[in-house]
Amino acid sequence: MNARYLIASALAAAISGSVLVEAQTPVPAPTNFKAEKCYGIAKAGKNDCASTGNNSCGGTSKANGDPRAWIYVPAGYCERIMGGSLKPKA
Secondary structure, three states: OHHHHHHHHHHHHHHHHHHHHHHOOOOOOOOOOOEEEEEOOOOOOOOOEOOOOOOOOOOOOOOOOOOOOEEEEEOOOHHHOOOOEOOOOO
């Protein structure tokens, strides 16, 4: 019984570990338009990537308008959006 439990636990850890690593990757840059990273305008859970200590990466933002999470926008548009910034805010 203990061996079955150990094997099942190891298998579950292996599967979930690869899923978690895959989930913590940045969203690839768009190829159909020239893009720039725009901080401070992403909705919760809709960011393309993140900053150190705040959230891990794409889709992990916990708050709307997180000043350290970014999304891709067409080049030249970020500073035209209220709250948008080309650099993360502290």
